[in-house]
Amino acid sequence: MANHFYSKRDLTFHLYEVLNAEQLTRLPYFQDHNRESFEMVLDAAGQIAESMLKPLLTEMDRKEPQLVDGKIRVHSGIRPIIRRFGDDGWINAPFSYEEGGQQFPATIMNAATFIFGAANYSSSVFPFLTTGAANLLRSFGSPELIETFTPNMYAGRWQGTMALTEPDAGSSLSDITTTAEATDQPGVYKIRGQKIYISAGDHDACENIVHLMLAKIKSGPLGAKGISLFAVPQKRPENGHLLDNDVLTAGVYHKMGYKGAPIAHLMVGSNDGCIGYLVGEPHKGLSYMFQMMNEARIGVGMNAVSIGTAAYYASLEYARERPQGRPIAEKDPSRPQVPIIRHADVKRMLLFQKAVLEGSLGLLLQCSYYADLVHAAEGDEKEKAALLLDLLTPIAKSYPSEMGCLTTSASVQILGGAGYTTDFPVEQFYREARIHPIHEGTTGIHGLDLLGRKVIMHNGKAVTLLLAEIQTDMAAAQVSPEGEALSNQLGAALVVLDKVTRHLLSLAPSDTEAFLADATLYLELFGHVVIAWQWLRQTTVARQAIANVHDDDQNFYQGKLMAARYFYEYELVKIHALSRRLISADRVTIEMQNEWF
Amino acid sequence: MANHFYSKRDLTFHLYEVLNAEQLTRLPYFQDHNRESFEMVLDAAGQIAESMLKPLLTEMDRKEPQLVDGKIRVHSGIRPIIRRFGDDGWINAPFSYEEGGQQFPATIMNAATFIFGAANYSSSVFPFLTTGAANLLRSFGSPELIETFTPNMYAGRWQGTMALTEPDAGSSLSDITTTAEATDQPGVYKIRGQKIYISAGDHDACENIVHLMLAKIKSGPLGAKGISLFAVPQKRPENGHLLDNDVLTAGVYHKMGYKGAPIAHLMVGSNDGCIGYLVGEPHKGLSYMFQMMNEARIGVGMNAVSIGTAAYYASLEYARERPQGRPIAEKDPSRPQVPIIRHADVKRMLLFQKAVLEGSLGLLLQCSYYADLVHAAEGDEKEKAALLLDLLTPIAKSYPSEMGCLTTSASVQILGGAGYTTDFPVEQFYREARIHPIHEGTTGIHGLDLLGRKVIMHNGKAVTLLLAEIQTDMAAAQVSPEGEALSNQLGAALVVLDKVTRHLLSLAPSDTEAFLADATLYLELFGHVVIAWQWLRQTTVARQAIANVHDDDQNFYQGKLMAARYFYEYELVKIHALSRRLISADRVTIEMQNEWF
Structure with a gap:
């Protein structure tokens, strides 16, 4: 099948035959849902993926974001995608009805994430990041902060980010040096520092960017215990206006892959004009951030599977169509060549991809199911799910990420010389897959x-x-x-x-x-x-x-x-x-x- | 050490301490040489690599070859490189004095290949391909063919290629359909067909291209037994002029890596005007070609080690300089961070690269040594070396190629987010390494x-x-x-x-x-x-x-x-x-x- 980039049949198998995802609807939080509403979501995801995301896959790779006059310009197709995610309620879909959400299980949302990522990973990260940032705000922010920031984030007008990494603090987050200085207004701080590798940290497809940023309040404790969380908008909403908040874009990183997503280097408060709003209590920033990071880690694992899956189907299609060689036992050169899928070594490389990817997809959906139980179940069931999810998260993030580099490599190998050229998408998938063992915590x-x-x-x-x-x-x-x-x-x-x-x-x-x-x-x-x-x-x-x-x-x-x-x-x-x-x-x-x- | 891309100390160890390469000089063919002449070659290789090849590494990746008005235009730095290789005698260095060569052992030439490839793989393939093509001509061609083509090839004025692959014949070479039709002149044929993935198959850094091309003489046997070898120049030398020989460039492939080397799609004889000169006897083309392919396979293995080695030293340098985190047993956040080379997991990734690459380099030099014995020894010693070389060639090609994808991946991982950006060379090495399990026979x-x-x-x-x-x-x-x-x-x-x-x-x-x-x-x-x-x-x-x-x-x-x-x-x-x-x-x-x- 041309342009097959994931298998709906396989998703159905995982969700309803192995995992019995409908059982989630016995929990009060999910009680309005049923298999039909789940299917509507997945069909809608498939439709958006097919019609909006996938057509831009190659083009977003070729036309990288550029920093022009201090602003990162991204592909013009991204703005309508983000707005569509906002308009259709994807960004806050998992949140409660009171928050304007639809109380969708993570299990279903992550299945949608899988579909979006398989179509075009770069484009899918924008709304995904906003959901994560908004989730931090709604979980730990004051009602005023929530009211100020989240409606525009849910609508896809404002981008959310996680702003953690600094030049001297990557894996060692406790060493961040961005500072927060109290002002005379409670909860309002002056922020100064630098942040690097900030995904969607600046771009022109939204009207504003809201950074959920880690910084150290001056005179706080050393190390991880002194880290607090702030909402630091690029433009500060005041009295109905958006004021410049002194978050400058110093650069955009050019990368090996997933080039469509802009990764920014930010200078924060260089002109002493950056205001950040404390989220939750002081010095608890890292523990708050871990909530989002743990969700993001399941998301990264899922996207590793997405990219691998798109590559798998591309190589499967090629293997079915490409005639080359003859069966080992019938080498008569007067006979026509056979499709390479007839060769055991090619089937091995296809089975390798299938086994790794569908096994990983099962694990990630199961982890998502545990996350739903943690969120919506009670007592023993909740506690057990929490422990299993905690234990499995490093594996669910890392196994698909590491193996995704190898499965996409197998895709390239199946296409041979063709796979190494830009005439086929597998080389792009190979490049894109390589980010996953790095971001959201290295392996x-x-x-x-x-x-x-x-x-x-x-x-x-x-x-x-x-x-x-x-x-x-x-x-x-x-x-x-x-x-x-x-x-x-x-x-x-x-x-x-x-x-x-x-x-x-x-x-x-x-x-x-x-x-x-x-x-x-x-x-x-x-x-x-x-x-x-x-x-x-x-x-x-x-x-x-x-x-x-x-x-x-x-x-x-x-x-x-x-x-x-x-x-x-x-x-x-x-x-x-x-x-x-x-x-x-x-x-x-x-x-x-x-x-x- | 900044810009360290290979270790001369390690090469010395392999050549003189493990392999005792000087012992080759007891053989009459190599008798004029000694360790000093070997060292002069390697020092000269190091000097060219450092001064001419390495400075273009990044630029040749960013400015890809382009097809303009039917001609592939390559980086302007390539012409002086090829001429330098010609002027300094690199292209025919292994050949005999009678042929204008210097009778250098393959062991030393391949050590030089290693150095060149570590500096800039794309630029090093041009002369390497010409040597291989010239070697076929001098081994199997008539004196007239040798005289017509090889002097300009040795001088770096004419490019040599191996033209094997066709749209329907990659791994299955016996299925080529390019035809050769006898003319009334003995040894002169009309050639018609298509060739794809021809490395250096067209470019503007030489005056002519000489394809060593496989084709089937009409009415010859089916399959591999019907394949003959032809010299097919892009421009045909006649009476002191170069005439167009109807070899058209239909396209240049854009690739994931090793972008500096142009890979061409050729239309041969589309206007019935392509002449090819039979090399050796009819129907023996594949066996002739295997001579060059076996040498090329050692070369590919060596270049896989080259690229991996350059990436290894880039990651080693970074690991020594990048402070991040603290020793497992001393987590006091008031202590300064330590260079990441202090972490066992980083040392593991460095040792992985070192162990794979230096082990592979040893094997490839040993295979080169066997090749020298096959060429210059006699009797049992020659026969034994031939068998060992035959046995080890698929391993010497494939092990470094497959593992090179993993060692360059470890380099990227050591650099973390930085490794994924184009600010560092490791992402380029990761892309370049991926070709080796594909070309010169897939794994x-x-x-x-x-x-x-x-x-x-x-x-x-x-x-x-x-x-x-x-x-x-x-x-x-x-x-x-x-x-x-x-x-x-x-x-x-x-x-x-x-x-x-x-x-x-x-x-x-x-x-x-x-x-x-x-x-x-x-x-x-x-x-x-x-x-x-x-x-x-x-x-x-x-x-x-x-x-x-x-x-x-x-x-x-x-x-x-x-x-x-x-x-x-x-x-x-x-x-x-x-x-x-x-x-x-x-x-x-x-x-x-x-x-x-």
């Missing part, structure tokens, strides 16, 4: 988060809960021989994971450095296990469904069963290499010295 | 070559010879405890390789499809083992040398010992995942059907 940071924080929190309670979930799914998988086979392999993988985890935790008290030195590898190992779990769940559903269907559905479920087998055969086995390293006593990366390189 | 093709041809040729004699070489080096490594430890691990890896090889060969008679389905994974496994062998050799040398040196040399050898440890701890262990898949009976990639995707 290294997420490894430390998983092993150094999430695995040990509450005495390992989250891991215990996850294992119970997996074991329930392993029991459910026993209904078919292939489910049983995968279940046994997953059981063996859990033993490996447990052995490695115990070994690493045993190092923690005496040798923190060795404990965490290979946290990135631990994250990878954990990721393989979690995605294997997702494929076990998908296998159980597919095996049960396949008996009663024909034609396309039969093919669909066969594909699921094969992709699961692929994942266990080719991907899950990687834990046996990782575990060898992770239990080794060789401290080579610690002992290595700067001057020996 | 899939090399997997089939290794398993389906090289491993089984002469009843496995090449593998037997390689194992004997490795075992000799394992015995030599026993002199130190770390050598002994690595040697034991390598011995265990050889057992795994042997087990996998036997299993796959057992499938060959009854199930060719299963035998070759995972040839790419087999290639990867074999690659890990071969690079581990290279690191064992390097360890033995470093361990012996380190006792008697100080300061920089002490640091250098320490780095070697650590990188070897890294390779065995983190990379070699991957064979334990690959072998599980390779001995599995699950035929998932074969059984997968088109319609199930």
